[in-house]
Amino acid sequence: MLSGLISYLEEVEEAKYIPSVREDAAVGLCAGAYLSGSLPVLLMQNSGLGYCLNAFTSLNLIYRIPVLVIMSWRGQGGKDAPEHIIMGDIDQKLLETAGIGYSVLKPENLDQVLEIAMRKINEEKVPYTLIAEKGLFDERH
């Protein structure tokens, strides 16, 4: 679901795309980028959220290290491969429990949710998650 976005980032010279082997390592990578003066974006499938929860709660939230997360919503509405169904149902509840703000990204609310996200990131200095539904980005595979 994020494949088109990732291919685009690989093509654009100004964007520095760094592949991560695990989602929590990407959280660490983004934290290092922020601490040294950059504003990183983390892309992942919602299946990686579980790996990230310890990093979000024992690193980002307590240290005030923000990151913009763009997370694809696999398993939305119970229609997907079996491995995605449970996380597709609980990902937003997990974010709420952890105290991490999120919005479901739609073409018509893009400006509005980006403004909310940037306010959270710049003022509260905490992670914010944009949840991408199937079909939001071009899929090139």
Next chain:
Amino acid sequence: MKGTEAFQELLPLLGEVPVVHANGYICRESFSLKDREENFYMIGSMGLASSIGLGVALCQPNRKVIVLDGDGNVLMAMGTLAMIAAEAPKNLLHVVIDNEVYESTGRQRSISHAVPLEQVAKSAGYRQTIRVDKREEIKPAFEKLMNSEGPVFLLIKVVPCFDSKTGRVTHTPEEITKRFMKTFKR
């Protein structure tokens, strides 16, 4: 060599280099011996010191960056060794204090007695790796690696000696963030 001796040898060599610390024994021993503004003390998120250091190194290519890691953290994030090798930041020195135990939680054994971490790093693709067992080997090895193109890896084998009365890092996490970030603005 005791863990504390390794720190005593290493800390005077750090200059003004930003150092990302692994949680537990690494943070506590380093903080209690010599607190520095350039230290990022990662008190939670075990395993992520190396990826945080990689992020710093990639965003600050003109500054040397050190990750001061432990065997437990490295074993937990061996994939990050591969990421570091693949991104190959020339300015990154990865130092691992290997005491073969989870020291600050009561010395439960890790598995690094059976896994030569410097060979793992070498196989992953670090440009150079050195393993030292004696205190007097630390300074020359550190200086050699600091003057080499990274990513490079220094494994320091030590015996556990942590005194649980050693205090925890007293700065709040927010303070650690602020002062570490400040070191990149000067």
